[in-house]
Amino acid sequence: MTESASGGYAKEPADRGRTTIADGVVEKIAGLAAREVVGVHAMGSGSGLSRTFGAVRDRVPGGAKSAAARGVKAEVGEVQTALDLEIVVDYGVEIREVARSVRENVIAAVERMTGLEVVEVNIAVSDVKLPDEPDDEPESRLQ
Numbered sequence: 001m002t003e004s005a006s007g008g009y010a011k012e013p014a015d016r017g018r019t020t021i022a023d024g025v026v027e028k029i030a031g032l033a034a035r036e037v038v039g040v041h042a043m044g045s046g047s048g049l050s051r052t053f054g055a056v057r058d059r060v061p062g063g064a065k066s067a068a069a070r071g072v073k074a075e076v077g078e079v080q081t082a083l084d085l086e087i088v089v090d091y092g093v094e095i096r097e098v099a100r101s102v103r104e105n106v107i108a109a110v111e112r113m114t115g116l117e118v119v120e121v122n123i124a125v126s127d128v129k130l131p132d133e134p135d136d137e138p139e140s141r142l143q
Contacts, residue, residue, distance in 0.1 A: 021114050023076050027069035030083050030121075033109035034072070037101045039093035041129035043071030044086055081116045088127040099123045 031043055071086040083106065089098050107118045 023074045026074040026076050026081050027072040029110050029113050030106045031068045031072045033106045034102045037105055039090050039098035040087050041090045042088040080119050082120045084122045086124045086126050091128050091130045
């Protein structure tokens, strides 16, 4: 604190007010950080039909979640956050290693960008993408 002209102490500018971070902000950061990890094929439910409906829903204005936040659920408090992620991994990767890398990348990104302490990152591997399986993302009707 610094002494003010009236003889009292004034708060530093950075201490005047409160910052809140929405769950969706943390979910987007975590989703993007998880997708950066080699071996993560997709986020969200592993069923092709579910991923297809999710991709369609993401393109509709007012859809449930943005594509970046798909497969991520965050609980955000004042100084801490906890995350649940659902991922689809590529066939042949070491799942425990991919999960460890996802956890590390997500924690680093969320803590750096938000200043929140990440208390836990739970990862559910819902499917394995086989090399001969086609991607189930619907093609855009626009060209």
